[in-house]
Amino acid sequence: MADPQARLAQMLAKLKARSFRITPQRLAVLQILAASRAHPGVEDIYAEVKKTFPTTSLATIYKTVALLKEINEVLEIRFFDSSRFDGNKPYPHPHILCLHCGAVLDPELPGVEALVAEAAARSGFQIVDHRLNFFGLCSDCQKT
Amino acid sequence: MADPQARLAQMLAKLKARSFRITPQRLAVLQILAASRAHPGVEDIYAEVKKTFPTTSLATIYKTVALLKEINEVLEIRFFDSSRFDGNKPYPHPHILCLHCGAVLDPELPGVEALVAEAAARSGFQIVDHRLNFFGLCSDCQKT
DNA sequence: TATTAATAAATAATCATTATCTTTAAAAAT
DNA sequence: ATTTTTAAAGATAATGATTATTTATTAATA
Incomplete structure (x- = not known):
């Protein structure tokens, strides 16, 4: 469960199974979370997504990440004043x-x-x- | 280091050593933190202090707790959207x-x-x- | 007791996150 | 393919815990 391809496929499958739409912005967020090993924060993801979709809103990132959290495909890690996210291992770990x-x-x-x-x-x-x-x-x- | 009396004395000593003033409001906060085993939040402390000092401001609680954190006499534990405080064991523990x-x-x-x-x-x-x-x-x- | 410097109180500001509201565009049906 | 339906995007306002600011008190020292 560490291969980006497999993670992305897993996330997409979960979204489809629950009939959530796969939009380009969503796909971009999924790809970043599946591939990054850096535990990005919302702003990091936002900056990255904007490279391909410049009109993306920060709210979209928040909403997508919240959705992924809902379906247990991302783990939120709260450090001090903001959160970072782990899309590789979406279950509790140190x-x-x-x-x-x-x-x-x-x-x-x-x-x-x-x-x-x-x-x-x-x-x-x-x-x-x-x-x-x-x-x-x-x-x-x-x-x- | 679990006796409320000893904890209070320790906190007072630390404040005096660094020449911070012992005000009635501060003393009230210290007493609560030294005595409570419930890991109170800021609002809990606020409600308690207001019983004896009805004009106390919430900001005073925040400032006192921040001060105690500075001098390592209280441990902040962040749960979800707000913090709770441990005045009994002011060092990292589960x-x-x-x-x-x-x-x-x-x-x-x-x-x-x-x-x-x-x-x-x-x-x-x-x-x-x-x-x-x-x-x-x-x-x-x-x-x- | 007067002086001064720190602290309290009141309230405004901050900032990450969430909610709202309108527009856009996936996906299903025709 | 086109239309229809409805979720999602985008923009922005609202929220709420915490922090900063400003003025008024009050503790500590001379």
Whole structure:
């Protein structure tokens, strides 16, 4: 589930299955989310889409992203004052943000499942979602 | 570091050390944050403070909480559209939110340290902070 | 007690996000 | 293909949590 082609196909299938229309602007947003590994924010997507569709409105980006969130094809990650989006792995998983350059990575953390189970066991909660975010300096930014 | 008295004393000491004034409104906010285990939001604190100081402004709550955050005596936890605050353990630790009743607990998770270390090791980041939040239904709300 | 500097109160401004409203254009039917 | 229907796009106003500003109080020091 990391291949951009497969992700795009998956997103399109989900939209079609629920009879949402595939518009050029929507397709553009899907392509960006399926391909980008940078966890773009709304403004990033907006800037990118405008290259091909200059009249696109910011509201369209917000609405498309909200729709994709609805159908569980994108994961919203709230950092401080704005959100970033993960279209590659649209399910809860950890993220790590560089406070200096803003890069967001998906660390591979095998320990996560155990931690979620531990949280459920100790709290008595039925856990349905989680956000595991780490903050610091990436290896590049540590050098400067 | 869970005794309300001790927490209040600690907060007061920190404020005095940095020569911030101890005003009645500030003291009221500190007391609430030191004593409450409910992870109150700004509006909760506001409502509580107004019982003793009816003319208090919401801005005063925001400013006091921001000040306490500055001096690391309160932890801000951002849930969806607003923040809740933890004055008992003002350092990063996991939280679990009930999506039905809004309760927030601090689950005891010994696995956290290992996970942070794992994230640092695998990503190459120097990690300085984290937010580990779980969402679900508390044991009471599972019954209904 | 007077002075001064920080803080409180009141309220305006900000800004990400959402809602509204009109226009446009997908998709289905003819 | 053309028409019809209706969701979606575009433009812009509204919302709401938070922050900034401005004036009035009040705590701390001389």
